[in-house]
Amino acid sequence: MSIDDTEVSNLKKICDEIFGEVNFITIFIWQRAFAPVNMNKFASRNHDFVLCYAKQTDFLSWYGLPRSQEADTRYSNPDNDPRGPWTSGDLSVGPPVPEKIYEIVTPSGRVVYPPKGYCWRVTKERFAELLADNRIWFGKDGDSVPRLKRFLSEVKSTITPLTVWTHQEVSHSQDAKKELKELFEDQSVMDYPKPVKLMKRILELSTRENDIILDFFSGSATTAHAVMQLNAEDGGNRKFIMVQLPEKTDETSDAYKAGYKNICEIGKERIRRAGEKIVQETGKTDLDIGFKVFKLDSSNIKEWDPDFENLERDLFDLQNNIKEDRTKEDLLYEILLKIGLPLTVPIEEIDCRGKTIYNVAYGSVLICLEDEIDLDLVQEMLKHRSEHMPPKVILKESGFMSDAVKTNALQTLKKHGITDVRSV
Ligand SMILES: C[S@@+](CC[C@H](N)C(=O)[O-])C[C@H]1O[C@@H](n2cnc3c(N)ncnc32)[C@H](O)[C@@H]1O
Numbered sequence: 001m002s003i004d005d006t007e008v009s010n011l012k013k014i015c016d017e018i019f020g021e022v023n024f025i026t027i028f029i030w031q032r033a034f035a036p037v038n039m040n041k042f043a044s045r046n047h048d049f050v051l052c053y054a055k056q057t058d059f060l061s062w063y064g065l066p067r068s069q070e071a072d073t074r075y076s077n078p079d080n081d082p083r084g085p086w087t088s089g090d091l092s093v094g095p096p097v098p099e100k101i102y103e104i105v106t107p108s109g110r111v112v113y114p115p116k117g118y119c120w121r122v123t124k125e126r127f128a129e130l131l132a133d134n135r136i137w138f139g140k141d142g143d144s145v146p147r148l149k150r151f152l153s154e155v156k157s158t159i160t161p162l163t164v165w166t167h168q169e170v171s172h173s174q175d176a177k178k179e180l181k182e183l184f185e186d187q188s189v190m191d192y193p194k195p196v197k198l199m200k201r202i203l204e205l206s207t208r209e210n211d212i213i214l215d216f217f218s219g220s221a222t223t224a225h226a227v228m229q230l231n232a233e234d235g236g237n238r239k240f241i242m243v244q245l246p247e248k249t250d251e252t253s254d255a256y257k258a259g260y261k262n263i264c265e266i267g268k269e270r271i272r273r274a275g276e277k278i279v280q281e282t283g284k285t286d287l288d289i290g291f292k293v294f295k296l297d298s299s300n301i302k303e304w305d306p307d308f309e310n311l312e313r314d315l316f317d318l319q320n321n322i323k324e325d326r327t328k329e330d331l332l333y334e335i336l337l338k339i340g341l342p343l344t345v346p347i348e349e350i351d352c353r354g355k356t357i358y359n360v361a362y363g364s365v366l367i368c369l370e371d372e373i374d375l376d377l378v379q380e381m382l383k384h385r386s387e388h389m390p391p392k393v394i395l396k397e398s399g400f401m402s403d404a405v406k407t408n409a410l411q412t413l414k415k416h417g418i419t420d421v422r423s424v
Pocket residue numbers: 190192193194195216217218219220221222223244245247263
C-alpha cells in the first residue's frame with residue numbers, strides 16, 4: 001500500500017491489527033519527486049511510503065532483486081581460477097575467539113596474525129582446507145594478508161532490497177504521468193498513476209513465473225502493465241486480476257473529453273495499448289496479453305419473491321426465470337462461478353444451425369442456453385463430450401420445445417451415460 005505522511009501512521013496501525021505485527025515486513029520509501037515545491041510552507045515532501053505486509057511471514061515467498069550487472073563488475077579473475085570471476089573478503093573478524101587466533105605463513109614466507117582485537121574467520125583446520133582448495137588469496141605477489149575468495153558463481157543471484165527506492169531506480173510521478181500520456185495520444189487521463197518500474201520492482205520482489213497478482217484499487221492498471229512487461233522480460237506467465245470501481249471521470253478532465261467516462265474504461269484501454277506496445281517493442285508475438293472483463297452484478301436469475309395478492313401473475317412471470325436484460329454470456333459466466341470453475345477456463349462456442357452450444361473445459365461441461373432446444377441440438381452436444389469423463393450438461397429449463405422433448409432429451413443423454421444434467 002502506498003500512502004503519504006498524512007495517513008501513514010493510521011494505516012500502519014490498522015494494518016498491524018489486520019495482518020498482525022509479526023507480519024509487518026517493512027515500509028519502503030519511494031522518492032516520488034526530486035525538485036522542491038516552494039509553495040509548500042514547511043517541507044516539500046518528495047517521498048511516499050510503501051507499506052509491505054505478509055499474510056504469514058513464515059510462508060512468504062520473497063525473491064530479492066535481480067543482481068545488477070553493476071554489482072557483477074566487482075568480480076574478476078586475476079589468477080585464472082577455473083571456477084570463474086571472484087572477489088575477496090576479509091578473513092579476520094571480531095570479537096576474537098582464542099582458538100581462531102593462529103599464525104599463517106604467506107607464500108612469500110611472511111608470518112601473519114589477525115589484527116589486534118580480531119581473530120580469523122575460520123579454524124586452523126578449516127583454513128587448511130580452504131587453502132588446499134585455492135580459496136585463499138595472498139595478493140598478486142603472494143605477500144599480502146590472506147583474504148577469502150568469493151566466487152560469483154556461488155553467491156546468491158539476487159540481492160536484498162534497500163528500503164529507500166530512488167527515482168533513478170523506480171521512476172518518479174512525473175515519469176509515471178509521461179509514460180501514461182505516451183499511451184494515450186498525449187492526453188493526461190489519470191492524475192496520480194504509479195510508474196511501471198515501481199510496480200515492476202514490487203513484482204520482482206514477491207512473484208515468480210505462474211503467480212497471480214491482484215490489485216483491488218487498480219486505477220489506470222499500471223500493475224497489469226508491469227505484469228506484462230515483466231513477463232516479457234523474464235519469460236514468466238504471471239496473471240493479473242485488476243479491480244476498479246466504475247468511478248466517474250470529471251466532465252472537465254482530459255479523460256472524459258477523450259471518451260473515458262469512468263476509470264475502468266481507462267484501465268481497460270491501458271491494458272490493450274500497453275500489451276500491444278510491449279509486443280511491438282520486444283518482438284515477442286507469443287506474449288499473452290489477452291484479458292477478460294467482468295462487471296459485478298446481481299444474479300441473472302429472477303428471485304422468487306412473490307406478491308401473494310398477484311400470485312398468478314408472478315408465477316407466469318417466472319416461467320421465464322432469466323432476467324430480460326441479460327445476455328447468454330452473462331448467464332454462462334454465472335453458471336461457471338456456481339459450479340466452481342475459474343473464469344479463465346477455455347470455452348469453445350459451437351454453432352448449431354444458428355444456436356450456440358458452449359463447450360467448456362474440453363467437453364467436460366456442455367451448456368446450451370437457447371430457447372427452442374430440440375433433440376438435434378442435444379445430439380450435437382453429445383458429439384463434443386469429453387472422452388475421459390461423462391460431462392456435466394446444463395440446459396435452459398424454459399428452453400425446451402415441449403415436455404416431451406425434455407423427457408426424450410434426458411433419456412438420450414442417459415443412454416450415453418450422462419446423468420449429471422441440470423437446468424437453469
Ligand atoms: C489512486 S488510484 C490507483 C492508481 C493506480 N496505482 C495507477 O497507477 O493508476 C486508486 C483507486 O482506488 C479506488 N478506490 C479508492 N478507495 C476505494 C474503496 N474504498 N473501494 C474501492 N475502490 C476504491 C479509486 O476508484 C481510485 O481510482
